[in-house]
Structures are given as structure tokens and as C-alpha cells.
Amino acid sequence: MDDLCIKCLKSENHATGVMYGQFLIDALKIGQGITIGNLLRRVLLSEIGGTSISAVRIAGTSHEFSTLPGIREDVLEILLNLKGVTLKDTTQKTKFGRLKVQGPAIVTAAQIQLPDELKIINPTHYIATIADSNVLEIEFQFDYGTSYKLATQTFKEKSNDFLEMDTIYMPVQKVNFKIKNIYDNFNQVKEQLIIEIWTNGSISPGDSITEAAKIITHMFSSITHSTFIEKNYEVTNDEVSGNIDPNTNIPIEELQLPVRAYNCLKRAQINTVGELLKYSPEQLQEIKNFGRKSADEVFAALKNKLGITLT
Structure with missing residues (x-):
């Protein structure tokens, strides 16, 4: 395969923080477009990491279905709003933040107090509305990860533990690709791969595709340097079961x-x-x-x- 050349055809930054990029990989052999497109799409959506709010502790709450005096939203609605806070991190360590606002006020992401390594991409993102002189106080735990994580812990009565949240770490929100057939200078059919990437703003589409390429290169590099050991073993029915619904989790x-x-x-x-x-x-x-x-x-x-x- 010849060395691949990638070009950026379009780049957009939206007011919401979402970033869009369109890229072209040119002069591919027949069949290579769908192979490369599928591989890049899967890696972009599942292997690129990000930092999100993974757990919270809200003062005055006993469970996730409770309400707070003077707060328009209940706890579940606040948690749902917090999932929309987009963060950019310079490290991959667990961090903590805090929010304390006295009303009357509209609470946004900009009011969250963060460590220096973290930056909020969408500071105007809405969290809650406080009436009168009531206070909303929340402590946050921020973690780095890939893909998503389902909460394994819920509120317990009189517990000081953080409430885990269902967390989506994926900074790449959507990936599309299409393939076009073209003729080269020798009148031979070649393929063009056009790939579109939308991110939440914590990473640019260009950086995300570069990161995906590095992950793929490292993965196959480890295979080429492996020493094969021949070993015969019997495959069980559990190992060959292919009826697991990919949408289950x-x-x-x-x-x-x-x-x-x-x-x-x-x-x-x-x-x-x-x-x-x-x-x-x-x-x-x-x-x-x-x-x-x-x-x-x-x-x-x-x-x-x-x-x-x-x-």
C-alpha cells in the first residue's frame, strides 16, 4: 500500500462547543476505503478517551429521586443536566471540584470551581434554577475514561458517599464516512474515503483522527512484533456464542x-x-x-x- 495522504476539507466550530471536521483520504485501492473507514470509525467512537463528571455529592439529598427546597429541578434532572457539561483535561488523574451558589440565581457550568488542569468547554450550559435565598451545593468527582460507564452505586440513607453517575467519556460524538470511485492518471479505478467527525469540543476532529491512527498503529505494531506459540485447545460453546445483542449495555x-x-x-x-x-x-x-x-x-x-x- 502506498503512503496515505489525508486532507482537511472542512472545519467548523459551533457556539455550543461542538466541533466538526471533514477529511479526505485519497488514492486507495478498491476495497480499502470501507476497511479503513470502518476501522477508523470504531476506534474514534470507542478508544478515544475523555474526562467527565463520574460522581457527585449534593448537599441535602438522601436519594437520587429526592427534591431540594427552592430548586426548580429535582435531583434526577440536575444529574441529567450535569451530563451535558463538557470538560477538557491535561492529565488523566481523578480530580475533584465544587459548586456553591446562593439564590436567586440561574446556575451554569461556569460556576463550577475546578482544578487548574480542567477547563469547561461549554460554560453557559444550564444546570439548575435557585429561587429566593436557597443554596445549591454540589461536590464533583472527575475521571478519565473511554466509551461509557454505568453507575454501580446508588444513594444510601445517611451516607456521605458520592453518587455514581452513568458516565459517557467519548469526546467523539458522531462519525460518518462515504466512498467515491475515481480514475487516476493511468485510467485505473481508485477510491476516495471522505470521513466526517463531530466532537464535543474537548478535542478537535483533526487531533481525534490523529489519535485514532496512533492507536491503530500501536495495535498492529504489537502484533507484528509478537512471537507465535503453537497451542491447541478446545473452544467451548461459551467462547463461540455469537448471539449477544451489541445494544445490551x-x-x-x-x-x-x-x-x-x-x-x-x-x-x-x-x-x-x-x-x-x-x-x-x-x-x-x-x-x-x-x-x-x-x-x-x-x-x-x-x-x-x-x-x-x-x-
């Missing part, structure tokens, strides 16, 4: 549901797409406060985001 946060539908599912202890798919459309509508409109929103999100249609 996807958190419902990735569906980007409206607040009402999201809160109803969380209250019903439905945290992942796998758990959601166990419910029929009729069973979903039996969930408390979960009406036909919320059901339609869930069906549409499943179809648009994951291509899943409930029957």
Missing part, C-alpha cells in the same frame, strides 16, 4: 430522550437499551407517568439512533 443516555421520558425510565430502573428492549410497547405505557407521547419519543429514538423497531 448501551446506556439510555445515548438515546438523548426528552427529560420526562428519561426520568420515567430511570424511576422504573431501566438504565440500558438492553433493559428497555425487554419491554413491549404496551408494557412501556404502563409505567407510571409514561404516556403515549413518551412512548412515541422512545420508539423514535430507538429507530433513529440504533435502527431498532419495537413490535
Whole structure:
């Protein structure tokens, strides 16, 4: 294979902090476009790391479904809003921050007190509204990771522990690619790979594709330097089982549901797409406060985001 050349065709920075980039990889042999495109897309979405709020401690709360005096949002809505805070980190260590605001006030991400290594990309992001002279006080834990992590701990009565959050670390939000056939100077058919990348602003699309290429290079480099040891072993049925649904462990946060539908599912202890798919459309509508409109929103999100249609 000839050395690949990548060009940036388009670059955009949106007011929300989202960054977009379009890139061209030229003069590929037939079939190489889809191979490289699929590999880059998977690595960009699952291997590029980021820092997010992983746990919180909110003063005056006993569980995640409680309410706070003088605060318009309940705890679950505050947690949902906090998931939208985008952070850029210069290290990969666990860090802590704090927020303390006295009302009346509108609380945004800019009011979070952070260590020097952290920077908020979307400081105007809304968190909560405080009425009168009430106080909202939150302590934060920030962690670095890849992909996403489901919470394994919930509030306990009279506990001083942090409440773990379902955390999405992925700075790359979306990746698309398409392939075009062209003719070179010798009238031979070649492929062009056009790849589009959207990030949350904590990393640029150009840096993310460079990081993905480094990960791929390191992965295959370790294979080429490996010494093979011949060993025969019997493969069990568990090892060859291929019926695991890839959507099982996807958190419902990735569906980007409206607040009402999201809160109803969380209250019903439905945290992942796998758990959601166990419910029929009729069973979903039996969930408390979960009406036909919320059901339609869930069906549409499943179809648009994951291509899943409930029957």
C-alpha cells in the first residue's frame, strides 16, 4: 500500500462547543476505503478517551429521586443536566471540584470551581434554577475514561458517599464516512474515503483522527512484533456464542430522550437499551407517568439512533 495522504476539507466550530471536521483520504485501492473507514470509525467512537463528571455529592439529598427546597429541578434532572457539561483535561488523574451558589440565581457550568488542569468547554450550559435565598451545593468527582460507564452505586440513607453517575467519556460524538470511485492518471479505478467527525469540543476532529491512527498503529505494531506459540485447545460453546445483542449495555443516555421520558425510565430502573428492549410497547405505557407521547419519543429514538423497531 502506498503512503496515505489525508486532507482537511472542512472545519467548523459551533457556539455550543461542538466541533466538526471533514477529511479526505485519497488514492486507495478498491476495497480499502470501507476497511479503513470502518476501522477508523470504531476506534474514534470507542478508544478515544475523555474526562467527565463520574460522581457527585449534593448537599441535602438522601436519594437520587429526592427534591431540594427552592430548586426548580429535582435531583434526577440536575444529574441529567450535569451530563451535558463538557470538560477538557491535561492529565488523566481523578480530580475533584465544587459548586456553591446562593439564590436567586440561574446556575451554569461556569460556576463550577475546578482544578487548574480542567477547563469547561461549554460554560453557559444550564444546570439548575435557585429561587429566593436557597443554596445549591454540589461536590464533583472527575475521571478519565473511554466509551461509557454505568453507575454501580446508588444513594444510601445517611451516607456521605458520592453518587455514581452513568458516565459517557467519548469526546467523539458522531462519525460518518462515504466512498467515491475515481480514475487516476493511468485510467485505473481508485477510491476516495471522505470521513466526517463531530466532537464535543474537548478535542478537535483533526487531533481525534490523529489519535485514532496512533492507536491503530500501536495495535498492529504489537502484533507484528509478537512471537507465535503453537497451542491447541478446545473452544467451548461459551467462547463461540455469537448471539449477544451489541445494544445490551448501551446506556439510555445515548438515546438523548426528552427529560420526562428519561426520568420515567430511570424511576422504573431501566438504565440500558438492553433493559428497555425487554419491554413491549404496551408494557412501556404502563409505567407510571409514561404516556403515549413518551412512548412515541422512545420508539423514535430507538429507530433513529440504533435502527431498532419495537413490535
